[in-house]
Amino acid sequence: MNVRSSGIGMTSERTRARMVERLRAAGIRNERVLAVMQEIPRHVFIEEALASRAYEENALPIGLGQTISTPHIVALMTELLCENGPPARVLEIGTGCGYQTAVLGRIAKEVYTVERIQPLMDRARRTLRDLRFFNIIFKHADGHFGYPEGGPYQGIIATAASTHIPEELKQQLAPGGRLVLPVGTAEQYLHVVDRTESGFQETRREAVRFVPLLPGVA
Ligand code: SAH
Secondary structure, eight states: OOOOGGGHHHHHHHHHHHHHHHHHHHTOOHHHHHHHHHSOOOOGGSGGGGGGTTTTOOOOOOEEEEEEEEHHHHHHHHHHHHTOOOSSSSEOOOOOSSSHHHHHHHHEEEEEEESSOOHHHHHHHHHHHHTOSSSSSEEEEEEGGGGGGOOOOOEESSSBBBSOOOOHHHTTTEEEEEEEEEEEEESSEEEEEEEEESSSSEEEEEEEEBBBBBSSSO
């Protein structure tokens, strides 16, 4: 057991149970999503100085100007992604610390995750390996272009806000697949795009607040 998964982990199960109760109270209904979030030690994805705050509804810094998504937004986006059943193959844009990746990794058979900041991707890879996730494939790239080699996907999720819905992501959806992503700049909304047999169906959902999806790699 390494430093980050010892000590604090002993008390965090109850803290996680409280987090899950808050998610329920906020309207999250998918039992699989709730069970997975009860199980995954969110604090090990966050640097130790902030780990005691890991279960609060805060977007905590994860370094390099990026933030971990709040428990509620992770639950909401995962629930939306799974509305028509758990997707077998998922693409995630914006690995960050890898917490959302882990949640997806317990629900989908395979997760492809793309991150543009190499040190963040390397750290997420280590964290997920320490937690013994073996169904996650990482790519250091600009996620605007998706990850065509791994597709088509039953689910695609972006955890950074795009100015528009990238056509490449839509094209990498399998028929019946769903894309969930934040769109906008100053004002952002979650968008859901379903690929049907005949085309695409788009719905605008709640207002959200994400870091921007940036071009290129770092
Ligand atoms: N789900 C992550 C969210 C991190 S914030 C978590 O909870 O930790 C969003 C992430 O998207 C950042 O790590 C940022 O570097 C990444 N990102 C931004 N633009 C990107 C792009 N074009 N391609 C891939 N990743 C991108």
